[in-house]
Amino acid sequence: MFSKTLVATAVAATLTSAYWLQSETQPSVESATENTGRTTELRKIPSRHLTTNNSLPPPAPIPNQLVANLSSSSTVNSQAQRNTGSHQSRFPQQRASDDDNIFISHSQKQPLFATTADDARKLILQSGNQHLQIQQGDDLLLKTSKRDQKGNVIYKYGQTYEGIPVFGRELVVQITPSDEVGLIAGQFESNIKLDTSPSMTASTAMDIAFSAFKETPTDTPTVLEAPQLVVYTDEKIAPVLTYRVVVEYNTLQTGYKKEQVFINANSGQPINHITLIYSAFNYSIHTLNNQCLSQNGSGLPGTEITKDDGEHAAGVDANSGHAYWFYKHMFNRDSWDNSGRKLVSTIHARFQGSNGSCGSDNAFFTGSQMIYGDGDTGLKNPGAAIDIFGHEFSHGFTSAESNLTYQNQSGAINESISDVMGVGVSIWKTSGGSSTGNPSSFNPTDKDWDMGEDAALTQSWQRHMDDPEENGKSKDDYNDRYTGSDDNGGVHSNSGIMNLAFYLLSEGGTHPRGNTTIDVTGLGAEKALQIYYYANDNLFTSSTNFEDARQKLATAAKTLYSCEEWEAVHQSYDAVNVPGTRGDECGSDDTGGGDTGGGTGGDTGSGDAGDTTQPPSSGDNIALGSAYSASSQYSYNYAPGNATDGNTGSYWVSRNIYNPSSTEHILLNLGSNQSFSQIDINWGGSDAAGNLSVYVWRNNQWTYVGGNSGSPARSVNFASTQGQYIAITMKNGLYRRWYAIKELEIH
Ligand SMILES: [Ca+2]
Ligand SMILES: [Ca+2]
Ligand SMILES: [Ca+2]
Ligand SMILES: [Ca+2]
Ligand SMILES: [Zn+2]
Incomplete structure (x- = not known):
């Protein structure tokens, strides 16, 4: 049974309220069940030698199989690899927008394996160089361990740098019951350099x-x-x-x-x-001292009242039950924190409006309870509206699990999850859900797809999942998203992009304003809700953005159902123009299981390089797949692996080199000890080096084997030598912009 408290504001003493607020903190996420060491020594320090290079980092001791898996362009579906497809003919004219997303999905061809949280952590740290550019000082700290209804284990790690947490940088790893890595995804900040x-x-x-x-x-x-x-x-x-x-x-x-x-x-x-205040409607929600709710003001949570305290109290009381039983029966979740936490709702609250006056329009979640005004000109008794109540309750669910940061894209996703689950409670109730169980089928009405219509007196206070722009504020297309700073970065307008994707996933069909033409396969509300719940419960991280959400929702669909549902999720995000490609989790686009075959309509971000197996080049080039690290990279589109992927359309590009004598390097791992006598570089135009030096890792140091100069330096020949790890340094950039390598061959 659930418990709840109804309270009215403006009665409790000031001291009581101050104490109450200070003693309540954000609900903490499920505590980790395993501890990990905080730092890992990945490198050995080479001893000095006349013909050695001590400024190069030594190679990390990487298990060969993991290197082979992670560096093969045909099996890895990372942001870096996928982006090479759509960017292969372009060259950077300015720094690409920062994108720290990592997405490595399960490969049927070459799976990765891990059992414990520490296995998974080491796998990321030691073999993830190509994607994460791991350096000394980087580590991952286990935050939570969960097991889902399919028996998968999901570990969530927070990034640390020299033992200090990196805000908003988290990775989740999903491991199947047979110990295969299903997913490594989230955000990682590479190349931090800080005292x-x-x-x-x-x-x-x-x-x-x-x-x-x-x-x-x-x-x-x-x-x-x-x-x-x-x-x-x-x-x-x-x-x-x-x-x-x-x-x-x-x-x-x-x-x-x-x-x-x-x-x-x-x-x-x-x-x-x-x-840390999650509001339902206002584009800036606040309360004021003395008259309105405040730091030392009107006394949250107030004095306990009952459902007989008028219409609003009765509505909140009923909705507490609907929201509780929706989460319990649909997802086996025990209250918003999944630990049976008492539902505290405060009504009759007053908040400061934009003109400085004290009003009653709004509803919000404080990190520990729900607060509702009784309404003025915009709203009437919002807590009595089932979808608004479900919205606020669901902010509790999000803060307990993904804890999406309430700003910019992650904030819009936080808002959208609350709208999705808010209308979910409404659909569930409409369809016959009750304290005794779920409805036998889900039959949403048009009112269910409207958000707040029972309490909103004017259109601008409503939202519409099926046509977000109907309220004149919300966005329905990723390409039109708001990027300013108002409303915490547009959290209540950009939420419309995901709201529409959810509606289309549930009901099927096309974009209501014809922005795209793809016809999404509808899965019904029950499956759509399960997919969104799973992703927010297990896979989203605090910095998940729309592109990350798209991929993780697709993984959630495949985890719970099949490739058909996975394809439908991708379609729904193609429909709202969120970029993203289909990796090889379900084979290629054409065999992905979608029954409409509409995998590419409106897909502006397509270019599925991850599925393309490059034919080996002629001759005895042993460099293919060997580049795993570099001194720098221009952006995720230009990872070191691009220099040895056999494709001249993809590049490794260094950072800007303001000084031509600045030295950059790229590191190669041949997988085993091999013989070679020549290195050839196919440069990206004039973004080339005038000097090249080649080193082999031998006796724990980088030993010089040969070099060359030219305009540019293209080949280095030397007496046949042996080695597994090779470092190539370059300097005297001809064009002083950056170094760019299309392909690098070793013979
Ligand atoms: Ca960054
Ligand atoms: Ca509604
Ligand atoms: Ca409507
Ligand atoms: Ca290439
Ligand atoms: Zn909200």
Whole structure:
């Protein structure tokens, strides 16, 4: 049985409310069941020798089979590999937008294996060089271990750098009952270069930061979680050493705030604020001191009342039951935190509006409870609306599992999951779901696909899953997504992109405004809900963006059902123009199991290089598949592996070289000791080096075997030598931009 509490605001004493807020923290995710060591020594230090190169990193001791699996372009479906297809004829004119997504799906041809969490961690660290560019100081810390209903184990790791957590950089690994790796996916920050000793104490940094907030706090912010050293980074901000602190405060401009703040640990400047209040509707939701809910104000959670306290209370009481039993019967989930947590709902709340007045329009989730105003001009009794209640309840589900950061794309996905599950409760109830069980079939009505229509007095307060743009605010196409900073980066408008993909996955059909022509195969609401639940429960990470979500939802569909459902998920994201290609989880596009054959309509991001097996080149080139690491790479589209994939349309490209004498290198692993006497480089035009040097790893050091100069230097010949690991260094770039290698051959 579930338990719940109904409370009214503005009754409890101030001290009680302050204590209550401080004693409540964000629900923590399921605790890890295994511990891992925090650092791994991957490298040996070479001893000095006259003809050796001590500035090169030694090769990591990599198990050969893993290298073979991960470096083969025909079996790896990573972001880097997949992108080479659509970018092969282009060359970087400016730095591509930062993309730290990693997606390596199960390969039927060459599976990877792991049993324990530490096996999986080592597999990523030691064999993931081509994709993750692992360097000294990088590690993965196990955060959660779960087992799904199919017997798969899912480990989630957080990235650390020199033992310090890297914010928002997490990887999940799904391992099948037969110990095959089903998926390695998430976000990883490569090539962090930071001094991890802060020059300021946390309290000095906070003093500076609090006076530098854009909106001035009316009083010293209350610290809810003590400062912790964290490497902060996101799609716009390069890694920086920060103190992360959770604070609560009021401002004159927009009232009450509860947020995590990242403060530069060397300057005290605030780097980013991320709200911990998840709102249902308002594009900026706040409360104000004295009159409205605030830091020291009206007394959350308030005084307990019953369902007899009027219409709103009765509605909240009923919806507590619907939401609880929906999650229990559909997903075997025990309340929003899956530990039977009591549902606390506060009604009669008042919040500050954009004009500074105190109003009652909105509903939100604070990280520990739901709060509803009674409504003014926009809403009436929102907690009594089943879809709004389900929406707020589902913010609890998300905060307990994926914990999607409530900003930009991950924030829009957080909002969409709440809309998806909110309408899910409504559809389930409409179809006959109750405390005794699930409906026998799911039959959504048009009202079910509208969000908030029972409480919203005007169109702008509603959302429409089947046609997001109907409300005049929401987006329905990835190409039209909002990229500004209002509304936490458009979380309530960009959510429409995923909302429409969900609707099409459930009901089938085409984009309501004809943006694309693909006809999505509908799976019905039950399957669609199960797929979204599984992905948010097990696979999404805190920085999951639309491209990552598309791939993980497809994996969820295949995990729970079959390749037919996997194909339908891909179709639904093609329909809203979220880029992404079909890897070889289900074979190629043509054999993917989709029964409509419509795998490419509207697919702007297609180019499935991951499925193309390159024919071996003629002759005795032994370099194919051997490049696994480099001193740098321009972006994920230009991974080192592209230099030895047998395809002259794909490149490894170094970072910008502002100084032509800057030396870059690429490392090769032949898989075993082999003989060779010549290296040939097919450069990308004039982005070539004037000097090449070749080293072989021998007796634990890099030993020089030959070099050449030219405009450019193309070939290096030397007396036949032997080795498994080869390093090629290049300098004197002809064009001073970067080094680009189409293909590199060894004979
Ligand atoms: Ca990055
Ligand atoms: Ca509805
Ligand atoms: Ca409608
Ligand atoms: Ca190539
Ligand atoms: Zn919300």
